[in-house]
Amino acid sequence: MNLGKIADLLAVNGIEESVFLEKLYRALLLSVFEVVCKEIKKQGVKTMEKENFRKFKNKVIPTRGIVARYAGCQLPDEDYAEMARLLTAFFRTGSPRKKFQDDYREQLIKRQAGQCAICHAPITAKGAHLDHIVPWEYVGDNLEDNYQMLCGICNQRKGTAAYFEFSMLLLNKSSLRTERLKAHAG
Numbered sequence: 001m002n003l004g005k006i007a008d009l010l011a012v013n014g015i016e017e018s019v020f021l022e023k024l025y026r027a028l029l030l031s032v033f034e035v036v037c038k039e040i041k042k043q044g045v046k047t048m049e050k051e052n053f054r055k056f057k058n059k060v061i062p063t064r065g066i067v068a069r070y071a072g073c074q075l076p077d078e079d080y081a082e083m084a085r086l087l088t089a090f091f092r093t094g095s096p097r098k099k100f101q102d103d104y105r106e107q108l109i110k111r112q113a114g115q116c117a118i119c120h121a122p123i124t125a126k127g128a129h130l131d132h133i134v135p136w137e138y139v140g141d142n143l144e145d146n147y148q149m150l151c152g153i154c155n156q157r158k159g160t161a162a163y164f165e166f167s168m169l170l171l172n173k174s175s176l177r178t179e180r181l182k183a184h185a186g
């Protein structure tokens, strides 16, 4: 495997290298976050870590320790602030799902220029789904700007993996169109 092969894959699918690298990087960060959340839950230490996290005014400090302890890795300095933001949301989870009004859905669709946030197919509030970009399971409704509207197919395909959006990068409109036609025919 070499970088040339990746370049070929991107070229045949018309994907910009910068878009690919940005999404890949985000996916790696989110997979670290996902592992940290799962480990903390598995070891039954959420309350303890939450208490410790609460004591720090600068959340970057406990975040460094948490990432090292539960994911066994380190991040570049500039990424700890984002990880701290995600962990703050994680430690607040436990509330029931928030109910969203129709006008909020409409607002998101408008912001997305009437298109599904992943495949860019046209969507309307009726058939579209409100998606938690970083899954609700890990951040609840405690993260700002964590919502997007998806078409039914993307919503189903995305599932609950935090980094799933990256793996959908290659799923283009034409494959979705085929599924849509099948869905209509069936």
Ligand SMILES: [Zn+2]
Binding pocket: 116, 117, 118, 119, 120, 121, 150, 151, 152, 153, 154, 155
């Ligand atoms: Zn879609």
